[in-house]
Amino acid sequence: MTLLLDVQNLWVRFPTRSGIFEAVRGVSFELGKERLGIVGESGSGKTMTGRAVLRLIRPPGQVTADRMSLDGTELLTLPERDMRKMRGQRISMIMQDPKFSLNPVMTIGQQMVEAYRVNRAVGRAEAMQKSLDMLRAVSIRDPERVLRAYPHEMSGGMGQRIMIAMMLIPDPDILIADEPTSALDVSVQGQVLTIMDDLVRQRGMGLIFISHDLNLVAQFCDRVLIMYAGRVVETCKASDLHDAGHPYTRGLLNSLPQLDRPAKRLEALQRDPAWADAPGDGAAL
Amino acid sequence: MTALALSGLNVWFGDGPARVDAVRNASFTVAKGESFGLVGESGSGKSTILRALTGLAPSWSGAMSVNGKTLGHRRDRDFFKTVQMVFQDPYAALHPRHTVDQVLSETLKLHGFRDTETRILSLLDGVGLGPAFRFRYPHQLSGGQRQRVAIARALAPEPAILLLDEPTSALDVSVQAEILNLLMDLRDEHKLTFLMVSHNLAVVAHMCERIAVMQNGEIVEIMPVEAMRSMQVTHRYTADLLNDSINYVRSSPVDPSPSVERVDPD
Numbered sequence: 001m002t003l004l005l006d007v008q009n010l011w012v013r014f015p016t017r018s019g020i021f022e023a024v025r026g027v028s029f030e031l032g033k034e035r036l037g038i039v040g041e042s043g044s045g046k047t048m049t050g051r052a053v054l055r056l057i058r059p060p061g062q063v064t065a066d067r068m069s070l071d072g073t074e075l076l077t078l079p080e081r082d083m084r085k086m087r088g089q090r091i092s093m094i095m096q097d098p099k100f101s102l103n104p105v106m107t108i109g110q111q112m113v114e115a116y117r118v119n120r121a122v123g124r125a126e127a128m129q130k131s132l133d134m135l136r137a138v139s140i141r142d143p144e145r146v147l148r149a150y151p152h153e154m155s156g157g158m159g160q161r162i163m164i165a166m167m168l169i170p171d172p173d174i175l176i177a178d179e180p181t182s183a184l185d186v187s188v189q190g191q192v193l194t195i196m197d198d199l200v201r202q203r204g205m206g207l208i209f210i211s212h213d214l215n216l217v218a219q220f221c222d223r224v225l226i227m228y229a230g231r232v233v234e235t236c237k238a239s240d241l242h243d244a245g246h247p248y249t250r251g252l253l254n255s256l257p258q259l260d261r262p263a264k265r266l267e268a269l270q271r272d273p274a275w276a277d278a279p280g281d282g283a284a285l
Numbered sequence: 286m287t288a289l290a291l292s293g294l295n296v297w298f299g300d301g302p303a304r305v306d307a308v309r310n311a312s313f314t315v316a317k318g319e320s321f322g323l324v325g326e327s328g329s330g331k332s333t334i335l336r337a338l339t340g341l342a343p344s345w346s347g348a349m350s351v352n353g354k355t356l357g358h359r360r361d362r363d364f365f366k367t368v369q370m371v372f373q374d375p376y377a378a379l380h381p382r383h384t385v386d387q388v389l390s391e392t393l394k395l396h397g398f399r400d401t402e403t404r405i406l407s408l409l410d411g412v413g414l415g416p417a418f419r420f421r422y423p424h425q426l427s428g429g430q431r432q433r434v435a436i437a438r439a440l441a442p443e444p445a446i447l448l449l450d451e452p453t454s455a456l457d458v459s460v461q462a463e464i465l466n467l468l469m470d471l472r473d474e475h476k477l478t479f480l481m482v483s484h485n486l487a488v489v490a491h492m493c494e495r496i497a498v499m500q501n502g503e504i505v506e507i508m509p510v511e512a513m514r515s516m517q518v519t520h521r522y523t524a525d526l527l528n529d530s531i532n533y534v535r536s537s538p539v540d541p542s543p544s545v546e547r548v549d550p551d
Contacts, residue, residue, distance in 0.1 A: 185484055
């Protein structure tokens with residue numbers, strides 16, 4: 001397996017009035033051409049891990065790592081100028097909610113063309129054509145009309161597909177998807193996942209899929225990292241997720257209501273303070 | 286005994302060519318002490334039914350009744366003493382500059398209770414928050430704690446019917462389990478009737494005895510939860526919805542013209 005992204009001992013810290021808050025504490029993982037899921041509750045540091053890879057943590061937040069390299073290029077020491085070229089072209093990120101990620105006063109077409117021309121020196125007509133092709137690739141009907149429309153005229157599912165199309169135009173090596181489907185209905189969610197899955201397979205991309213939905217990750221990803229309090233508490237093959245050993249993972253799985261297995265009461269997660277202190281075993285992949 | 290009855294309910298927004306029929310000819314009844322679920326995609330009109338019941342959707346026709354009493358276009362204080370609602374987003378439902386104490390005491394005063402002191406303490410205790418939370422602001426609470434405060438506020442007038450609009454969709458699965466358990470306990474304790482809206486079929490199946498499936502503003506099927514669990518559904522849309530919520534990833538290649546594609550005006 002070719003190694004695309006190599007992250008070793010990543011820390012994200014935020015200084016606050018009451019001391020330094022550590023959002024990510026020594027996370028290590030490697031990513032090849034595969035679908036890697038990161039799951040955990042809110043506040044477990046999964047989004048911060050994704051943002052740190054793109055160097056999107058703003059001061060006063062601090063990011064340190066022993067190594068964070070893409071194809072051998074160290075990202076942490078890269079000048080901001082070169083990093084900007086990495087974003088979009090080599091690594092793309094799909095944010096959680098299309099309503100907050102698209103500019104409400106620009107048409108979809110203007111935004112897509114702008115995003116493309118920031119990365120490539122091409123003419124407006126060519127960028128427009130490429131945008132149309134990408135909208136078709138994410139199975140949007142009538143893409144000409146969509147290009148002229150504003151974000152508020154789109155439903156959530158369409159907005160999310162437009163975001164995916166926008167991120168895929170520069171043909172990145174790695175796609176980071178931060179809860180791309182949690183704002184969507186189940187039927188639309190299936191469509192969006194199928195599109196992402198096909199694109200990952202066809203283009204041989206590496207995908208980091210951040211989600212809190214364990215069942216979804218178990219079905220969709222190849223490998224899963226489970227995060228708790230900024231650490232990776234367990235990594236396993238996605239197909240083995242339901243046999244996971246860590247009590248935190250077990251607790252999360254048991255707290256889900258099951259359609260086929262009725263229960264009188266749901267199991268509430270009993271937290272053990274030791275989970276937060278346990279050494280992350282993220283290196284042992 | 287019937288707690289809630291809807292027959293031939295239509296709800297619409299706007300006039301003339303801009304008119305949107307959000308709910309069309311919806312009829313169902315909820316018995317006292319029963320939990321009734323409404324499921325469907327966003328835009329199918331499930332939340333609109335709750336809003337019409339509480340008087341938040343002004344243009345409607347048809348008949349609605351609560352405990353046998355027919356509802357007009359205005360709601361009186363008695364109505365709000367009987368029916369209370371818990372909203373979807375606990376981050377938006379609480380006033381950011383009011384403490385928990387202010388939130389609860391205002392509600393209690395509005396409903397004419399004198400002994401607010403003891404009631405606030407027992408309400409907080411009832412939703413699993415100690416007295417330490419009484420003088421906190423919403424930003425000092427987690428999402429699950431905020432939803433507990435919102436539930437305490439809904440319980441303040443001692444209602445018989447709770448309308449739940451996606452009460453856990455903004456919460457983590459572990460917190461969702463705690464809130465669902467709390468709602469079940471409160472239901473047993475106060476003999477409450479639930480009308481619950483959710484797009485998560487597993488959550489609705491866990492909470493409710495009967496479930497109505499909505500599509501494009503219409504109720505396409507009403508079934509007992511056992512039928513849903515065993516996949517014995519009659520309507521094709523229900524079958525699709527069930528299948529989608531169990532199998533996220535379809536093995537078939539991308540269909541170039543998906544059948545469910547709409548442009549919503551919102």
